[in-house]
Amino acid sequence: MTVQSIRVSDFTRLPGPRYIREGPFSGEQYRTQRLAPAFEAAFRAGQTLEVDLDGMKYGYPASFLEESFGGLCRLWTDPKEAPKLLTPDQVWNQLSIKSNDDPTLVTTVNRYIQEANERKTTGR
Amino acid sequence: MWIGPYVLLLIGLCIGWVARSFWASPAIPASTVFSAAVALFIGWLIQSALRRQGELSKVPIDAVGGLCKRLDELIVDCLKTSPDTKAADPALLTKLRSLANEVTWLCAIAGNLKCEPALANLVKNSHQDLFDAATMGEYFDAATSTAAGHRLRARTLALQWDICQRVLERSNKPKALRRLLETLDPESNGR
Numbered sequence: 001m002t003v004q005s006i007r008v009s010d011f012t013r014l015p016g017p018r019y020i021r022e023g024p025f026s027g028e029q030y031r032t033q034r035l036a037p038a039f040e041a042a043f044r045a046g047q048t049l050e051v052d053l054d055g056m057k058y059g060y061p062a063s064f065l066e067e068s069f070g071g072l073c074r075l076w077t078d079p080k081e082a083p084k085l086l087t088p089d090q091v092w093n094q095l096s097i098k099s100n101d102d103p104t105l106v107t108t109v110n111r112y113i114q115e116a117n118e119r120k121t122t123g124r
Numbered sequence: 125m126w127i128g129p130y131v132l133l134l135i136g137l138c139i140g141w142v143a144r145s146f147w148a149s150p151a152i153p154a155s156t157v158f159s160a161a162v163a164l165f166i167g168w169l170i171q172s173a174l175r176r177q178g179e180l181s182k183v184p185i186d187a188v189g190g191l192c193k194r195l196d197e198l199i200v201d202c203l204k205t206s207p208d209t210k211a212a213d214p215a216l217l218t219k220l221r222s223l224a225n226e227v228t229w230l231c232a233i234a235g236n237l238k239c240e241p242a243l244a245n246l247v248k249n250s251h252q253d254l255f256d257a258a259t260m261g262e263y264f265d266a267a268t269s270t271a272a273g274h275r276l277r278a279r280t281l282a283l284q285w286d287i288c289q290r291v292l293e294r295s296n297k298p299k300a301l302r303r304l305l306e307t308l309d310p311e312s313n314g315r
Binding site for chain 1: 210211212214217218220221224225227228248251252255256258259260261262
């Protein structure tokens with residue numbers, strides 16, 4: 001399977017809070033402007049989306065990652081909103097997470113995707 | 125092998141012989157002097173081998189001790205964060221990223237020494253809990269973070285204990301232990 005790539009560092013090197021109303025460069029903003037469109041494009045092209053998490057100045061807050069990746073999973077597992085209904089496993093398999101700066105983030109993102117529907121709802 | 129032990133054996137034999145000939149009773153048989161010197165020699169060999177093994181196993185144990193001390197300090201530093209600190213605070217994120225790297229390193233050592241995988245998983249899980257507690261909300265959650273931090277410290281101690289046990293189990297095979305630890309460096313090629 002071919003791969004499309006995006007880098008979070010192209011969006012910001014200082015990831016912010018969870019929601020747009022809480023401050024700049026939020027997880028919600030990243031999801032709606034970058035991650036979700038790239039994910040949908042990769043999905044429609046039958047490709048894997050590689051997300052490069054490296055290059056942050058300080059690191060990620062959990063809220064940013066949860067809102068980006070957990071929010072993406074909530075969107076694609078919601079029967080009313082999903083462009084095509086997927087399971088959390090299918091969302092995860094569609095992604096390839098690269099994180100050399102902090103290798104624990106790969107497991108973290110996987111967990112946020114698997115537990116997405118047990119957590120807060122998107123855009124609250 | 126270093127010639128020291130043989131010199132020691134020779135000196136012991138000479139002293140024994142002189143004592144037998146000029147000072148003690150010449151009635152002491154030469155074989156007794158020889159057996160005493162050999163016993164001394166073997167005793168010295170055993171104690172030096174044991175000491176060498178002890179010193180060799182101290183190297184990885186000290187390294188793991190230092191690593192766990194750094195982990196402990198980073199956890200305490202994170203827990204000192206004020207509750208009005210935002211989750212995206214650079215100082216907090218820097219500490220958490222350092223903590224994540226130290227946890228990864230500790231678990232890599234534990235994996236190479238064939239420690240109980242459940243112990244390493246508990247450390248990883250409690251690290252994730254601390255990361256979530258500290259930065260999942262808009263602000264640092266001191267109460268939840270403190271509980272997660274205490275769990276991480278306790279589990280790190282348990283893993284440190286297991287690593288030390290694995291090192292001591294291999295203390296009579298220092299070369300095998302060194303080979304296991306060298307695989308942590310992918311570029312070492314077993315050198």
